[in-house]
Amino acid sequence: MKFLFAVLSQTWRNIIETWRSQLLSLVTITLSVLIFAFFYLVYMNALHAGDLLNNDLRLIVYLEEQPDHSLQEEYRHKIEKFDQVERIEFVSRLEAYDRFKEQLNENEDVLQEIPHDFLPPSIEIFPKRSLDTLSRIKLFSEYLQSLPGVLKVQYGREWVERFYSFIQLLRIIVLLSGALLILTTTFMMGHSIRLTMLTRKKELELLRLVGASDNYIRFPFFLEGAILGVLGAGTGLGALYLLFSWIQLRFSGQAMQGMFTFNFFSGTSVGMIILLAVLLCAGGSFTSTRKILNL
Amino acid sequence: MMTEEDGQAMIELIRVSKVYPPDIQALADISLRINKGEICYLTGMSGAGKTTLLRMLCGIDTPDRGYIEVAGKELNKLTGAQMQELRRSIGVAYQDFKLLPDKTVAQNIAFSMEVAYRSRSFIRQRTGKLLSLLRLSDKVNTRAGKLSRGEQQRVSIARAVANDPVLLLADEPTGNLDTETTELVMDLFHHYNEKGTTLLIATHDHSIYNYPGSKVVTIEQGRMLVAGESNDFGESTESTKSTVPIASTAATGVTDTATLKAAKSGHQEDKLGDQIIMNRDLGDLGDIDLGELGVLGDVRRKGAGV
Numbered sequence: 266m267k268f269l270f271a272v273l274s275q276t277w278r279n280i281i282e283t284w285r286s287q288l289l290s291l292v293t294i295t296l297s298v299l300i301f302a303f304f305y306l307v308y309m310n311a312l313h314a315g316d317l318l319n320n321d322l323r324l325i326v327y328l329e330e331q332p333d334h335s336l337q338e339e340y341r342h343k344i345e346k347f348d349q350v351e352r353i354e355f356v357s358r359l360e361a362y363d364r365f366k367e368q369l370n371e372n373e374d375v376l377q378e379i380p381h382d383f384l385p386p387s388i389e390i391f392p393k394r395s396l397d398t399l400s401r402i403k404l405f406s407e408y409l410q411s412l413p414g415v416l417k418v419q420y421g422r423e424w425v426e427r428f429y430s431f432i433q434l435l436r437i438i439v440l441l442s443g444a445l446l447i448l449t450t451t452f453m454m455g456h457s458i459r460l461t462m463l464t465r466k467k468e469l470e471l472l473r474l475v476g477a478s479d480n481y482i483r484f485p486f487f488l489e490g491a492i493l494g495v496l497g498a499g500t501g502l503g504a505l506y507l508l509f510s511w512i513q514l515r516f517s518g519q520a521m522q523g524m525f526t527f528n529f530f531s532g533t534s535v536g537m538i539i540l541l542a543v544l545l546c547a548g549g550s551f552t553s554t555r556k557i558l559n560l
Numbered sequence: 561m562m563t564e565e566d567g568q569a570m571i572e573l574i575r576v577s578k579v580y581p582p583d584i585q586a587l588a589d590i591s592l593r594i595n596k597g598e599i600c601y602l603t604g605m606s607g608a609g610k611t612t613l614l615r616m617l618c619g620i621d622t623p624d625r626g627y628i629e630v631a632g633k634e635l636n637k638l639t640g641a642q643m644q645e646l647r648r649s650i651g652v653a654y655q656d657f658k659l660l661p662d663k664t665v666a667q668n669i670a671f672s673m674e675v676a677y678r679s680r681s682f683i684r685q686r687t688g689k690l691l692s693l694l695r696l697s698d699k700v701n702t703r704a705g706k707l708s709r710g711e712q713q714r715v716s717i718a719r720a721v722a723n724d725p726v727l728l729l730a731d732e733p734t735g736n737l738d739t740e741t742t743e744l745v746m747d748l749f750h751h752y753n754e755k756g757t758t759l760l761i762a763t764h765d766h767s768i769y770n771y772p773g774s775k776v777v778t779i780e781q782g783r784m785l786v787a788g789e790s791n792d793f794g795e796s797t798e799s800t801k802s803t804v805p806i807a808s809t810a811a812t813g814v815t816d817t818a819t820l821k822a823a824k825s826g827h828q829e830d831k832l833g834d835q836i837i838m839n840r841d842l843g844d845l846g847d848i849d850l851g852e853l854g855v856l857g858d859v860r861r862k863g864a865g866v
Contacts (some may be wrong), residue, residue, distance in 0.1 A: 267677035468660055474620070475719075476647030477675040479640065 268480070275485035276492070283461045287493065290457040294497025295504070297449045298542055301442040302505045302530070308435040309534075310527050315428060322425070324402070326388040326409050327416040331357055340388060340412070347408050348401065351391040358382040385416055403429070447545060450497075454490050454549030461486070462557050469558065483554045490550030491543050498542035502535055569629065570596045570727055570758040571617060576626030578612055578782075586612040587623070588782045594760060594775065596726075599753055601769035602762040604779035610762035611655060613779070614729045617760070618652050619643050631726055648676050651725030651757075655732045657716040661705025665696060665715050668704050672723045690718040693748055695741075709736040717745055721752050728752060730761045734768055742768060 280287055332340060337355050344353060356364070361384035366373045390409070392402060402425055406418045462469060472482055509529050530538070571594040578587040587609045594600045602610045615621040617630055619638070628635045633646055651672070659668050666687050673683045691697045694714040699707060704715060713736045720728060728749065734742040746768055753759050763769065769776055778785045 267679075271674060271677055467658075468663075471658055471660065471671060472675065473644075474618070474647065474652065474658065475672040475675050475723075476644045476649075478644050481675055 271481065272484045272488060275481075276488045279461060279485050279489055280492070283457075283464065286457045286460050287489075290453045290493055291497050291500070293453045294450050294493060294542060294546065295500040297446040298498045298501030298538065299504050301439070301446040302502055302538060303508075304435065304438045304442045305538075306505065306509070306530065308432075308439045309530070311432055311435055313526075313528065315432060322392065322402070322420070324390040324392065324406055324409060324418060324420045326390065326412075326418050327385045328387060329385070329414045329416055331386045332414070336414075343412060344388075344390060344409070348405055349393040351393050353391075354389040356387045356389060358384055358386050361385070361387060446542075450494075450542060450545040451549035451552075454493065454546045455553040457493075458486050458490065458550040458553040459557060461489075462554070479558075482558060483551075486550045486554045487547055490546040490548075494543035494546030495539060497546070498539040501542075502530075502538060568596050568632070569593050570598070570631060571600075571760065572627070572629040573613075574627040576613075576616065576623045576628060578609075578616070578621070578623050585782045587616075587779075590626070590779070590782075590784050592777060592784065594758060596758055597753070597756055598775055599749075599759040599773075600761070600775040600777060602760060602777050602779065603764055603766075603769070604785075605764065607781075608779040609782040610779055611731055612782075614652070614731050614760070614762055617727075617729055618647060618650055648672075648723065649726050651720035651723060651728045653713075653717045653720040653728070653730040653733050655735070655762075657712045659704040659712055659715055659719075662703060664701050664703055665691065665707070666700045668715055669719045669722050672719050676723050678723070686722055687718075690722060694718055694744060710738070710741060713737060714741070714745065717748070721748065721757075724755070725752075725757055727758045727760070730759070730763075732763055732765075733761060734763065734765050739767075 332355065340355075341353055344350060359381055362376075362381045365384060366376055369375065390405075392405065402420060406420055409415060409418045469482060506529060509527070513527065571592065573590055573592045576587055576590045577585075580586050590609075590613065592600075602613065604610055612621060616623055616628060616635075619635055622636065631646060631649065633642065635643075638646065660671075669687045669690060670683045673686065678686075687700070688697070691700055694717065696711060696714055696718070699711060699715075704712060707715065713733065717730065717733055720730065730749070733749075734745055737745060742765070749759055749761070761768070
């Protein structure tokens with residue numbers, strides 16, 4: 266208890282005495298967290314939107330001939346062997362004709378002179394929805410194309426590929442901003458603690474001379490890092506929440522809002538981001554003190 | 561007068577040597593024992609090695625050779641944490657004060673107590689009391705950098721004694737003080753000595769070691785010249801005074817710690833020959849330590865025509 270009290274009062278004294286460099290670190294950490302969290306939020310929402318789009322996602326495999334029961338089972342077996350699917354539906358020539366006719370609605374009379382079996386039979390495959398469905402679907406279609414008796418595979422290729430590219434880009438940005446967060450946070454913390462220690466070099470020497478324990482010297486810096494981590498991440502996430510609320514307020518009721526629901530981070534995600542920032546800051550200060558104080 | 565049976569050793573040095581590069585002999589074969597509760601004055605000219613000796617006793621510096629024990633702990637065997645614990649129980653008043661100029665007097669004094677996890681009320685109370693004793697009460701919130709050298713010296717002394725040390729090492733504690741303040745400081749030191757603190761004071765101020773019963777050790781060019789007791793008139797007693805360097809007569813074959821430790825326990829007479837004479841051989845001189853034994857041994861041998 267006495268140790269905790271001594272460490273807390275030392276930490277408070279450190280922060281007060283070096284508030285300028287602490288403020289600079291805090292701003293840097295806040296900005297890093299804000300940038301990372303912003304892209305991560307966009308990425309999470311894009312994935313969510315992709316998930317919604319996936320609900321309608323299906324692969325249509327056009328076949329040369331109407332498969333009999335045993336061939337259907339063989340197709341089913343081969344498809345399930347490649348990837349997990351939600352369901353597989355076989356559509357005969359006649360069923361295809363009926364659907365087409367239904368789609369034509371008022372214009373169905375254009376089909377009057379056309380034979381009922383003019384459309385090819387097909388297999389409709391509904392892939393199991395997951396976060397990487399979009400990335401897998403291209404491979405899946407290539408596999409299906411290679412099966413015997415397959416004429417063509419259709420899956421709305423263009424938008425899927427564009428969306429997939431967008432997700433990939435977002436993923437790279439999130440990774441880069443994550444790396445930026447790690448680098449700036451640890452570097453800034455390390456640098457800030459190093460500066461503090463250099464300005465307090467005499468004091469630290471004296472602490473050793475009067476018998477201060479390693480933990481007594483090191484813990485306030487460690488705690489200082491953790492506090493800056495909490496404050497920086499908290500401020501960054503708070504700023505992002507304000508931005509998010511503003512966007513929601515500004516664009517509510519518009520077409521985009523109708524199509525997708527934008528969500529903020531869950532409590533767990535917020536906690537994880539704060540924890541990450543705390544660990545990075547505390548780690549940065551720990552490494553710095555270890556190096557300089559030779560503890 | 562304290563005998564060896566009465567008091568346990570607070571400081572024990574056996575043949576301690578230190579050479580600074582390139583070849584400056586800071587200390588040469590220094591042997592010394594100071595019992596708990598004793599006051600010992602370390603005298604000698606500037607550059608004699610007094611500060612080096614004090615630095616070694618508080619673990620700032622390490623000897624090249626020899627054995628050092630402080631408060632029953634062999635210094636070169638202490639782990640980092642044990643050394644820190646020992647330092648918390650030793651008060652040191654440095655020659656260069658080692659104050660933090662940007663901190664107030666109170667904050668500087670509080671330093672030694674904070675690392676020992678003393679409560680705030682204790683620190684406040686003790687700081688106030690010490691400042692009052694040293695007539696610095698009006699400077700409590702003054703930055704140390706704004707003080708005169710004499711005032712800084714007193715703050716340094718206050719910090720050294722604040723934590724009730726078992727051993728107080730003071731390096732020229734009265735160097736910047738007038739006569740009246742010197743008396744004030746010495747009274748403080750004796751107050752702590754009466755409470756059980758062992759004092760080792762490095763000084764070349766003859767006026768401060770005129771207290772009867774105190775041990776006086778003189779060092780010159782890293783060698784111990786005189787180890788004796790001050791009498792009522794502040795002079796070393798003849799029985800223990802010698803102009804022959806102790807180091808020159810000390811056993812030359814003792815180099816390893818084990819042998820030194822065995823010598824310390826008094827079982828190495830045969831091995832060391834008559835160069836180190838144990839207290840039990842000296843009969844009524846039982847209160848004289850190993851460091852002094854070297855001198856006496858030499859004197860005795862000289863007397864015997866050796």
